[in-house]
Amino acid sequence: MKKTDRWIFLVLICLIAVFPWLAQNIGAISHYVELMIFAGMFSLVCLGLSLLMGYAGQISMAQAAFFGIGAYSSGILTAHFGWNPWLAMPVGASTAAAVAWLVGIPALRLKGHYLAMATLGFGVIVHIIFNEEVDWTGGPSGMVDIPGLSIAGWKITSEMQWYYLVWGVVLVVLLFSFHLLHSRVGRALRAIHEEEVAAEAMGVPTFRYKVQIFIFGAVTAAIAGSLYTHYVTFLSPSSFNLMWSIRFVLMVMAGGMQSLWGALLGTVLLTFVGNEWLQVFADFEVVVYGAILLVVALFLPQGLISLFHRAPGARHNPVSPASDEG
Amino acid sequence: MPGSEKKSILPILELRDVRMNFGGVAALKGILHGVPEGIIQAVIGPNGAGKTTLFHCISGLLRPTSGSILFQGQEISGFVPHRIARLGISRTFQHVALFKSMTVLENVMLGRHPRTRSGFWATGFRLPGMRREERRIRESAESYLELVGLKEISHLQAGTLPLGKQKILEIARALATEPRLLLLDEPAGGLNMRETEVLGDLIQRICKYGTTVVLVEHDMNLVMDISDQILVLHYGEFLASGSPRQIKDNPAVIEAYLGES
Amino acid sequence: MEKRSEDNREVISLLNGVQELFSGRKQLSVASYDGYWVSYGALTKEQTKSCGLVGSRRKGGDDGVVDGIWLGTDLLQYTASGLTVGAIYALVAIGYNIIYNVTEIINFAQGEFVMLGGLFAVFFLETLRFPIVAAFFAAVAAVGVVGFAMERLVIQRARNASVLSLIIITIAVSILLKGGAMLCWGKDPYSLPPFTSGGPILFGGAAIQLQALWVLAVGAVVVISLSFFFHRSLYGKAMLACADNPSAARMVGIRVRQMVLLSFVLSAAIGAAAGVAVTPISLMEYDRGALLGLKGFGAAVLGGLGNFYGALVAGLLLGLAESFCAGYLSSGYKDAVALILLLLVLFFKPEGLFGSAEAAKLKRF
DSSP states (O other): OHHHHHHHHHHHHHHHHHHHHHHHHSGGGTTHHHHHHHHHHHHHHHHHHHIIIIISOOOOSOHHHHHHHHHHHHHIIIIITOOOHHHHHHHHHHHHHHHHHHHHHHHTTSOHHHHHHHHHHHHHHHHHHHHHOHHHHOGGGOBOOOOOOEETTEEOOSHHHHHHHHHHHHHHHHHHHHHHHTSHHHHHHHHHHHOHHHHHHTTOOHHHHHHHHHHHHHHHHHHHHHHHHHHHOOBOGGGGSHHHHHHHHHHHHHHOTTOHHHHHHHHHHHHHIIIIITTTTGGGHHHHHHHHHHHHHHHOTTOGGGGGOOSTTSOOOOOOOOOSOO | OOOSOOOOSSOSEEEEEEEEEETTEEEEEEEEEEEOTTSEEEEEOSTTSSHHHHHHHHHTSSOOSEEEEEETTEEOTTOOHHHHHHHTEEEOOTTOOOOTTSBHHHHHHHHTGGGOOOOHHHHHTTOHHHHHHHHHHHHHHHHHHHHHTOGGGTTSBGGGSOHHHHHHHHHHHHHTTOOSEEEEESTTTTOOHHHHHHHHHHHHHHHHTTOEEEEEOOOHHHHHHHOSEEEEEETTEEEEEEOHHHHHTOHHHHHHHHHHO | OOOOHHHHHHHHHHHHHHHTTSTTOOOOOEEEEETTEEEEEEEEHHHHHHTTOOEEOOOSOOSSEEEEEEOBOHHHHHHHHHHHHHHHHHHHHHHHHHHHHHHOOOOTTHHHHHHHHHHHHHIIIIISOOOHHHHHHHHHHHHHHHHHHIIIIIIGGGTTOOHHHHHHHHHHHHHHHHHHHHHHHOSSOBOOOOSSOOOOEEETTEEEOHHHHHHHHHHHHHHHHHHHHHHHSHHHHHHHHHHHOHHHHHHTTOOHHHHHHHHHHHHHHHHHHHHHHHHHHHOBOTTOHHHHHHHHHHHHHHTOTTOHHHHHHHHHHHHHHHHHIIIIIOSTTHHHHHHHHHHHHHHHOTTTTTSOHHHHHHSOO
16 A cells, blocks of 8 residues: 555656646636645645544544634734744644644543534634634734745745645645554554554553644644635635534545545545536535535545545445444 | 563452442452463353453453452552553453454554554654664564464455454454453354364463463353363352362352353 | 624614614614613603613713613523523424434534524515414424425435434535525525514513513423423334334334434424524524524533433523623623533533433443
8 A cells, every 4th residue: 555655646746746837828727726725725634634534533623723723823923923924833833732732632532423513612612713802813804914925035926836835835744644644653543443442452542642633633724724824815714614614524525534645635626616616606505515515425435535445455444433332 | 472581479460359330230249369470360150240341340441440450469440441551461352343444464563552652753754763663563563473373364454354363363463562461352252163272272372471361251161171260250249269170060150050041 | 892793683673672662763773782782873861761661871971862771680681581592592402302312313404494494484474475373383394394304315314324424414414404595595684573563571670572482482382392292192202212222112113214204303393493483583594503503502412412301401501601691791702602611511521411421421422
């Protein structure tokens, strides 16, 4: 499995490198580059979520909240206090990590529906805070005048530059995630997902790992949020609401939860579907989204990537609940 | 695997008045017993006697309502399971809790978890120390598979194995944690005679290498064959304890089993 | 204090009641809304007295002109509105419990049933010109059909899905229902006339709307009938049996699938009743379902998942907590109150106030 992953990774690097040049030369799809920038940011969120959902077997309906914590931290520190964006980003990530730790410790003792509801409730509370703390966040009318990014004096202004920056970060996180998976940590995560009691009996500190992976997901989402802030230079709480958390879950599910490639595939596909191909539907977008979600959950719970995994002996159980008793 | 260290005269496992209540039901009513180091200890009794409950208490899945459990002289009741595994107790499960989507080799590699240490960051950045450790994990797991005779199928998905091999695999995984005490919960359940023989042979080899084995079992032939000591439970209470010969002829034991049908 | 659209809606409907007392004074513009102070235009003291409302507050000017009407003692007022909204939460919680008891599924779409109830009632009343009572029952029936469809088309196919899939599935249905509502009714809030007309009742310094009493009445009727249904009727007892042990239930001839269907239809109907009852007070629009559903779930868990009387008490408690927070602390954060309580319950006492810890451990999750 590892070798194929390496090949796919190389192919992916090539595709990513080449894509903007291609797109900009074909007028009809030249705006796809911008879409891919967003897809890249969302991929950061979904990679973390994929590890949490697909491998550790937990669910989080709060990723948009962490996305927002990173975004608003960067926004507030740079716009209100004049910080350097590259210093603000780690602060945002650390804030998200701290919050994830505080919330994760009580929440991850829960399972199934209770965990889903707890993360859902937490996410909505954070959204309400974004809306209410107008002095800090600008409230529903939003926050403006956020500076852009520059590296060592070079301003990152063009779409191409942003594209390469964002996807560069995605590739780094992807690599990191693959290393995690094909290792002691990855085996422990998969063990927790399949037979949590047995994993614990074999010396795996299951709770600690769940919290760590939850924090990891929060950090990747926060980094994505910081990048989002400086790209869009405008923040509004409506970008960090429950519907977004659900979208992230759908991206991971539709692509395939037990596969990092699946998470990427699902994210890119649904970003395009949401922003581009559904524009036709306009008002129907919500309904279509719900329908896609339903169809995926009912008929393709392993996600699209499972279509590539027909070979017997390939791993993949239907996502199973934590085992009942020891 | 623990080598042939000097055996202590202290019992490796001591149960002192262990009680376990579930709401109104008393599953264990004050178990008092010591397991000497280096033997094969069987725990038998009719269904509902509390044998698996006892295992859950020892391995940390359940916290005894009262009483204490001492492992190598140290109080462990109430410890979290993964800490108990780190201290040197490992187990198998009645319904074979293998990681079915992982390969045979990966299952055993997971067993190396408490004896290894690469963390999040070392792993994510794939530091040299982590890579060395990963190689050692693989080699060690392969040697355990060789010990139990599953080396040829190490690449197969664990869920596809027949039951007999699954049970052996689960034991290999437990062994990989380097336990001083191994708890086997009905290892012969669902096995035919040939498979049971292979199993008995393996258990005796494990014991010879220095690991104390406690096994819950219904297969009386196996029990009589390989056990050094037998503890009999009945409705959560101590009924009898002794060598296989003593237990076989113990009238109270016979009554308990015959009385059940 | 910044106006928020939701506060405006409550004000508008409050003013609808008050307006009747001010014949001739059509333009009541809202200057600000701060809990239960309604400031608007300039009214003279006599006008204030003539509408029978209790007090008045002076602000700025000293020419006898008042610019606010004090709708009674804070505590009593907040209690009244808290019980009203609490009754809605209790009904939503009961809906969760019915489905959960029979299937162990948490139906994330529960809040949408409430939303649809209100909107369907608007449709029957305004478009089809039904009288209000008929519109009530028609809306309840219509949403019952929605529940029926949900169970037959979706839940039945998901019988073997994992817990995670089930969560996603019911969320997906809630999104579908919300999207559908948006297509049919648009994004605007809709109002219903109160079931009976008349100004607010003045009671000990508080102004209690008649519709609030209707909400409490609907709630009481639902709870009492459910109580009879589950403990006295054969169908109800059969439903409880399914919850306990579906295989045993099947063996004694209970059609578990029918019971599952019934549970969805019943939950949908109850949610719809709540929706129709509350729309005259706080209006209804397509996206109210999610928050209502969340808060209702909070009440369900607070009362102990599966426990009907617990849901009732917890719902009322939650409503009171929210109302007091809105009144005394900050109306912007009032939605967060129920959610914070939900988190606290889940984190520290997941079996709720009235559930048992051991039973909670035995459940699927």
